[in-house]
Amino acid sequence: MLHFIVTAGGTVEDIDEVRKITNTSTGQLGICLAEEIIKYMEQAGEQDYQIHYIVTSTAIKPDLFNEEMDHVTLYEVTDTKSVLNTINELFDRYTIDYFIHSMAVSDFTANHMIPMKKLAEEIKLKLESTDKEQWLEAIEHTLKNPKAIMDRSRKISSDDDMILALKKTTKIISLLKEKNKELFLVGFKLLKNVSEEELIRTANLLAEKNECDLMLANDLESINQGIHQGILIKNKEVLGKYEGKRNIAKAIVYQMLKNR
Amino acid sequence: MLHFIVTAGGTVEDIDEVRKITNTSTGQLGICLAEEIIKYMEQAGEQDYQIHYIVTSTAIKPDLFNEEMDHVTLYEVTDTKSVLNTINELFDRYTIDYFIHSMAVSDFTANHMIPMKKLAEEIKLKLESTDKEQWLEAIEHTLKNPKAIMDRSRKISSDDDMILALKKTTKIISLLKEKNKELFLVGFKLLKNVSEEELIRTANLLAEKNECDLMLANDLESINQGIHQGILIKNKEVLGKYEGKRNIAKAIVYQMLKNR
Numbered sequence: 061m062l063h064f065i066v067t068a069g070g071t072v073e074d075i076d077e078v079r080k081i082t083n084t085s086t087g088q089l090g091i092c093l094a095e096e097i098i099k100y101m102e103q104a105g106e107q108d109y110q111i112h113y114i115v116t117s118t119a120i121k122p123d124l125f126n127e128e129m130d131h132v133t134l135y136e137v138t139d140t141k142s143v144l145n146t147i148n149e150l151f152d153r154y155t156i157d158y159f160i161h162s163m164a165v166s167d168f169t170a171n172h173m174i175p176m177k178k179l180a181e182e183i184k185l186k187l188e189s190t191d192k193e194q195w196l197e198a199i200e201h202t203l204k205n206p207k208a209i210m211d212r213s214r215k216i217s218s219d220d221d222m223i224l225a226l227k228k229t230t231k232i233i234s235l236l237k238e239k240n241k242e243l244f245l246v247g248f249k250l251l252k253n254v255s256e257e258e259l260i261r262t263a264n265l266l267a268e269k270n271e272c273d274l275m276l277a278n279d280l281e282s283i284n285q286g287i288h289q290g291i292l293i294k295n296k297e298v299l300g301k302y303e304g305k306r307n308i309a310k311a312i313v314y315q316m317l318k319n320r
Numbered sequence: 321m322l323h324f325i326v327t328a329g330g331t332v333e334d335i336d337e338v339r340k341i342t343n344t345s346t347g348q349l350g351i352c353l354a355e356e357i358i359k360y361m362e363q364a365g366e367q368d369y370q371i372h373y374i375v376t377s378t379a380i381k382p383d384l385f386n387e388e389m390d391h392v393t394l395y396e397v398t399d400t401k402s403v404l405n406t407i408n409e410l411f412d413r414y415t416i417d418y419f420i421h422s423m424a425v426s427d428f429t430a431n432h433m434i435p436m437k438k439l440a441e442e443i444k445l446k447l448e449s450t451d452k453e454q455w456l457e458a459i460e461h462t463l464k465n466p467k468a469i470m471d472r473s474r475k476i477s478s479d480d481d482m483i484l485a486l487k488k489t490t491k492i493i494s495l496l497k498e499k500n501k502e503l504f505l506v507g508f509k510l511l512k513n514v515s516e517e518e519l520i521r522t523a524n525l526l527a528e529k530n531e532c533d534l535m536l537a538n539d540l541e542s543i544n545q546g547i548h549q550g551i552l553i554k555n556k557e558v559l560g561k562y563e564g565k566r567n568i569a570k571a572i573v574y575q576m577l578k579n580r
Contacts, residue, residue, distance in 0.1 A: 079426070180456055196441065203436050221431075222488075228481055250475065
């Protein structure tokens with residue numbers, strides 16, 4: 061049996077019990093991708109496949125009551141950690157053949173929050189007892205591990221300006237080929253307001269670093285304008301430029317499956 | 321004509337072009353409140369009123385195609401600033417009689433984002449040329465106005481841990497009675513995991529500070545459990561305890577309108 065993973069939507073990182081860091085990604089492209097895989101497999105007369113659809117709580121979901129979606133299993137996730145856990149479980153259970161990572165995974169998770177004044181006091185106190193040569197380390201250490209942090213299991217309330225420390229998250233895409241060298245991996249690079257050359261250059265770097273077999277480079281400007289343009293790249297070669305999520309999804313699925 | 325303002329949902333503050341700080345508030349209570357006002361006015365045989373419904377982009381909206389909603393005008397908002405602008409315009413245009421502020425307005429807006437290492441370097445540099453007596457001020461100033469901030473009109477990307485500085489927003493509820501001394505103002509206080517005594521005490525303080533005519537105190541714990549309990553308070557006196565958004569809305573509207 062063939063196993064696909066499609067990730068979609070934007071992750072949600074908790075700041076406290078009511079505040080979250082979210083991402084504007086709607087998950088619409090993910091649904092197009094699942095639909096195009098189903099269409100492709102149907103035309104090829106194949107029934108023996110499963111799409112594991114990992115989708116965030118804020119994204120739109122495929123309609124599983126639609127019988128075309130018989131091949132789709134839904135996994136709802138929230139933050140980056142829950143995405144990673146779900147992926148690990150799926151790789152443990154199945155041999156994953158194709159992975160389309162269209163989800164907007166947060167680069168950062170909220171680590172702690174502290175009133176600005178208290179943080180300034182802690183840095184001052186720390187430096188008063190630190191040799192000048194160690195100041196940089198001492199400041200960094202205090203920024204990373206201050207004492208007077210707010211209790212995030214409550215609802216943070218304060219009349220002061222605040223500092224929110226963000227910790228970088230695990231780059232999920234960098235782990236996937238390690239799990240299965242034979243995996244066909246499709247990556248995405250989203251930038252804003254850059255030249256096409258810079259977009260392609262950045263996408264190529266990311267593709268190389270993470271061993272992506274296909275890479276879709278897109279600019280937020282076109283998404284905001286409602287026309288979503290994408291450049292599909294393979295081994296640093298531009299395969300084509302597409303307009304609209306449907307055409308982008310069709311091109312990705314075709315390029316992914318045509319040489320099977 | 322009577323003019324009501326009902327605010328609902330949770331505000332959305334931009335971190336950059338794709339990342340937002342959101343709030344879990346669904347806006348469901350706001351819809352119950354609008355419906356209960358309509359019911360009350362209908363039973364009183366009154367037709368000459370308008371509900372100005374200010375609702376955030378992430379919240380559910382009342383169904384305006386429903387003819388019961390003829391008296392409702394919708395104003396969609398995003399961040400705290402847009403809420404304030406909308407309220408100012410409405411107070412300029414109409415004499416507002418009743419204001420139910422059920423919206424979860426962010427206490428903070430994202431001011432700037434900077435890699436943690438760069439911030440540490442800036443603080444170190446600043447202190448090297450600052451007298452010890454002025455360290456606290458110098459640190460605070462650098463935390464508030466660092467130089468190496470990221471361009472928020474793009475999509476922020478970094479391999480370093482980051483610092484996000486949050487600036488406190490205008491407390492909208494504190495401005496309302498200044499705009500119209502005769503206004504009937506309903507405020508809300510949400511806490512998590514506190515004793516009923518502390519919840520009531522905090523709600524009373526807030527009611528006094530902002531001259532609220534009614535105050536609904538609630539604990540997030542009950543909302544998360546799906547039973548939403550609320551304590552309705554007037555002049556520091558508990559009028560009643562209610563379970564479920566429908567009953568809370570009914571009690572607020574009754575207490576607000578019964579002495580007209």
